[in-house]
Amino acid sequence: MSLDQIVDIAELKAAIRNVPDFPIPGIQFKDITPVLGDARLFGGLVRHLTSGFERGEVDAVVGIDARGFIFGAAAAMDLNAAFVPIRKKGKLPFQTHEQSYDLEYGSNTIAIHTDAMKPGSRVLLIDDLLATGGTAAAAVALLKRLGAEVLHVVFFIELGFLHGRDKLSGVPVRSLVTY
Ligand code: AMP
Numbered sequence: 001m002s003l004d005q006i007v008d009i010a011e012l013k014a015a016i017r018n019v020p021d022f023p024i025p026g027i028q029f030k031d032i033t034p035v036l037g038d039a040r041l042f043g044g045l046v047r048h049l050t051s052g053f054e055r056g057e058v059d060a061v062v063g064i065d066a067r068g069f070i071f072g073a074a075a076a077m078d079l080n081a082a083f084v085p086i087r088k089k090g091k092l093p094f095q096t097h098e099q100s101y102d103l104e105y106g107s108n109t110i111a112i113h114t115d116a117m118k119p120g121s122r123v124l125l126i127d128d129l130l131a132t133g134g135t136a137a138a139a140v141a142l143l144k145r146l147g148a149e150v151l152h153v154v155f156f157i158e159l160g161f162l163h164g165r166d167k168l169s170g171v172p173v174r175s176l177v178t179y
Contacts (some may be wrong), residue, residue: 007044013177015041016157030157030179032128036070046074048176049126049154055080058151059121062086064139065110067128071156075126084116084123086139099142101134110135112142119147129157130175133164140171 015038017031035041049071060082063072069085076083089098089109096111117123123143127136136153143150150171158164158175165173 007041007048009048009176012041012045012048012156016177030129032067032156035156042074045156045176046071046078049156050075050078050124053079053124053151057122058124060084060117060123060148062112062123062125062139062143064125064127064135065091068126071128072126075124075154079124081124082117084112086110086112086142097142097145099138099145101138103134108135108138110138110142112146114146117146117148121146121148123148123150125150125153127153127155129159130155130162130164130173131159132162133167136164137167140168 012035015034017034019029019031021027022029035045058079058081061072061076061079062084063069065085065087073083087110089111092111092113095114097114098109098111100107100109125136125139125143130136140150140153152172152174153168155175156177158178160178
């Protein structure tokens with residue numbers, strides 16, 4: 001991965017592959033693997049995700065299961081920050097806080113280790129895509145339970161027509177590519 005190259009957002013957008021009807025009919029799945037598969041694009045994307053933050057300003061980058069781990073871990077390295085995973089319920093081995101949120105059908109639960117960070121930690125929350133905002137809002141709720149200061153929530157892709165941002169009021173939100 002090369003973090004040194006400047007990559008245009010338009011180039012990143014052009015590399016996102018739209019897969020219709022995955023995983024179920026009616027969903028336009030945004031496949032980011034073509035970006036990951038190109039070292040220059042991957043490095044450029046990570047630089048865009050961390051831009052505006054200096055080394056030393058962020059204590060931890062938090063990534064959401066599973067694609068948020070890919071960008072979150074790379075961003076943590078770039079910022080010399082810790083990486084903290086938020087996982088689906090039942091996957092983290094130690095004591096956890098859990099947060100449930102509603103899906104179109106049913107609900108989902110995500111979890112974080114109770115000792116993942118100290119109160120007052122300055123945190124950047126990263127995920128690949130903002131859709132309805134349920135996942136990210138639950139993640140912010142978990143971080144607040146740990147006493148974290150959420151500096152920013154950053155996404156590669158935002159599906160603007162789903163208004164996920166409305167669920168994240170009170171926290172700064174940035175996305176690189178909007179549909
Ligand atoms: P939401 O909680 O509705 O904002 O959904 C966000 C999560 O679902 C993200 O972690 C995405 O990885 C995934 N996701 C939702 N919609 C899509 C989509 N159209 N393409 C790819 N991933 C999606």
